[in-house]
Each structure stands twice: as structure tokens, then as C-alpha cells.
Amino acid sequence: MKVLGIESSCDECSAAVVEDGRRVLSNLVLSQVDLHKPWYGVVPEIASRQHIEWIRGVVEDALAEAGTGIADLDGVAVTRRPGLIGSLLVGLSFAKGFAWARGLPLVGVDHILAHLYAPHLVRDIDYPYLGLLVSGGHTIIARVERWDAIEVLGTTIDDACGEAFDKVAKHHGMGFPGGVVIDRLAQSGDPDAFRFPKPKLWKGDARYDVSYSGLKTAVIHQLDQFWNGKAERSLANIAASFQRTAIDILVDRVVRAAADTGLRRVVAGGGVAANSRLRSCLAAEPGLEVIFPPLALCTDNAAMVAGLGWRLLRDGKTSGLDLNAEARVSMFKRKYP
Numbered sequence: 001m002k003v004l005g006i007e008s009s010c011d012e013c014s015a016a017v018v019e020d021g022r023r024v025l026s027n028l029v030l031s032q033v034d035l036h037k038p039w040y041g042v043v044p045e046i047a048s049r050q051h052i053e054w055i056r057g058v059v060e061d062a063l064a065e066a067g068t069g070i071a072d073l074d075g076v077a078v079t080r081r082p083g084l085i086g087s088l089l090v091g092l093s094f095a096k097g098f099a100w101a102r103g104l105p106l107v108g109v110d111h112i113l114a115h116l117y118a119p120h121l122v123r124d125i126d127y128p129y130l131g132l133l134v135s136g137g138h139t140i141i142a143r144v145e146r147w148d149a150i151e152v153l154g155t156t157i158d159d160a161c162g163e164a165f166d167k168v169a170k171h172h173g174m175g176f177p178g179g180v181v182i183d184r185l186a187q188s189g190d191p192d193a194f195r196f197p198k199p200k201l202w203k204g205d206a207r208y209d210v211s212y213s214g215l216k217t218a219v220i221h222q223l224d225q226f227w228n229g230k231a232e233r234s235l236a237n238i239a240a241s242f243q244r245t246a247i248d249i250l251v252d253r254v255v256r257a258a259a260d261t262g263l264r265r266v267v268a269g270g271g272v273a274a275n276s277r278l279r280s281c282l283a284a285e286p287g288l289e290v291i292f293p294p295l296a297l298c299t300d301n302a303a304m305v306a307g308l309g310w311r312l313l314r315d316g317k318t319s320g321l322d323l324n325a326e327a328r329v330s331m332f333k334r335k336y337p
């Protein structure tokens, strides 16, 4: 079965053709990084307008690179939520029109579940496992039962981890996207130069939760307070110290959740899963089997959408043309009583 995947939830305009949920025949990702760089963040209106310009071409190119004609396709999978509403609507509307015109089944895919599916594109992974989804909009630790069934154990009570990387980089003028430049700068920095605070969320429902607003405030407004008094106050040292704390917070929660649930297999996904420190720290944890997607499949891409779409199509979970986009999904956000 060949599935066309379409992803436009944020600032990447991507189309892919994947066979049987595994063989990636093409996976084109057009990045809008240069368009958003002057603002150190994604400007939603610019993102959706650019998707409109690119969507048709990227789909045509993905089909051509895969050597696949439209008549060879068995379905169309598209990200429907969560994300920037204008951006989502471009991909979703295109996918609906395409599927309708060609009489193909349509399947709407959840972006979070698609990120968790990404490593399944390259190897077999048995369920259940502990999922760590870390992106610009979400930070989730979940028990993953199947490709379409997860139980959220912990999430952020304020900012997402990737968002903290982006905001710190923006404030200190390090560049964009924040995670990529901080990871690079940190390689030459001293992670002990600043001793930033970690959130203390140890109790009840919050046991696996994370928080990044305190760390963000410390790195942006209270640098001197956390300086060790010896190291240079350079960007590389700020980046290394921030990254160390941001990643320690994640590793701590994953280790705790693995111990409590007995789930020793950990599967990571999302843009922050590309972080070199997260990858090395988790790999060094004794007793855990840690699986990361290849770097190109960590950040947004349509192959993961086509892969998960194949699973859903096989389960008969197709969507109607009344399928709508949703910016937020309540199950992925912390609910307050």
C-alpha cells in the first residue's frame, strides 16, 4: 500500500510517499526557516501563506521522486491537529481536494502520534513503551499502547521544552531555530558556568510533569544570580548550562516514569529528540532501551504522517470530507481542576 503524506502544521511544508508504513520512497521537507529568522520565531500568517505557495509543488515533487503516479496511491494521510490553525488548514484542504478528486481514502492524523511513529519507519518496535514527545509545542511523557492509543503520564505545566530553547536563543540573540543553535553553541561551552534551578514537582499527578518557565526566566532575567563566579559569561557557556538543565529535567522524569511503570523501552520523537545531550544522556541510563528516530525524522516531516496513516487506513479508520483542523488537543495539555 502506498500512502501520500502531507504535513503543514507549523513552518515545514512537507510531502512524502511511504509504502506499507515502512519504506520511505520520498520525504521532501521545504523549510521556512529563512522567512521566520528575522523574528526569531514562526510568524503564523507568513507560515500559512507560504504553505499555499508551496503545497502543490511539494506534493508533485514527492510523487515524482518516489516514482509514483497518482493512480498508484492507496490513500492520503494529512496532519489535522494540533498546530497553527492557518497552516494546518492549507495541508488539510489540499489533501481533501486531492483525495476527493481521485477517489482516494483520506485519513486525518494527529501530529503528536505521528512524531511517535517516526522511529517505526526505520525499525520494528514492540508496544507498549514509554513515549517521550518533545517538540516546540509539546512535552509529553506517555504510556504508548499502540500507534493510536496513548495515556499521558506527564506533560508541561507551562512552556514546552523546545519553546524554552527558542525563547532563550531569541533573548540572547543566538539565532533561530533555538534548539539547533543552542545545541551547536553548547558543544564549546561549560555546562557548570551557571547553576540554573530545576522545578520541583514530585507529588501525585505532577510526578512526571515538567516546567520550563522558571528555567527560562532564570536564563533570561537572572543570569548573574546563577553564575558560578568563575567561568566566562559567554553565549557558549549560557547555552551549555541551559541545555544541561533543560535536558536533566527530561531525563529525570523519564527515568522516574520507567521505574514506576516498569516500561524499560523508551521511544523519543519531536524536534528536541534531535538534541545531542538528550540522546547521549538517555543512552547512558542503565536498564533502559532507548530508541531515537534518525535526525531527519525528529523534526516535522510527512513520512511520519504517511506511516501512521497507513496503520490507520489498515484499521479502516478513514476520515470524511467534513474533517476539520484543530489548533489544540486537550488531552495533550495539562488540565487544571
Ligand code: KG4
Residues within 6 Å of the ligand: 010, 134, 135, 136, 137, 138, 161, 162, 163, 165, 166, 177, 178, 179, 180, 183, 270, 271, 272, 273, 274, 275, 276, 298, 299, 300
Ligand atoms: O517537532 P518540531 O519540528 O515542531 C513542532 O512540532 O513543534 O520541533 C521543533 C522544536 C523547536 O522548538 C526547535 O528549537 C527544537 O524542536 N529543536 C531542538 C533541536 N532541534 C530542533 N531542540 C533542542 N536541540 C536540538 N538539536
Ligand code: ZN
Residues within 6 Å of the ligand: 111, 115, 135, 136, 270, 271, 299, 300
Ligand atoms: Zn512537530
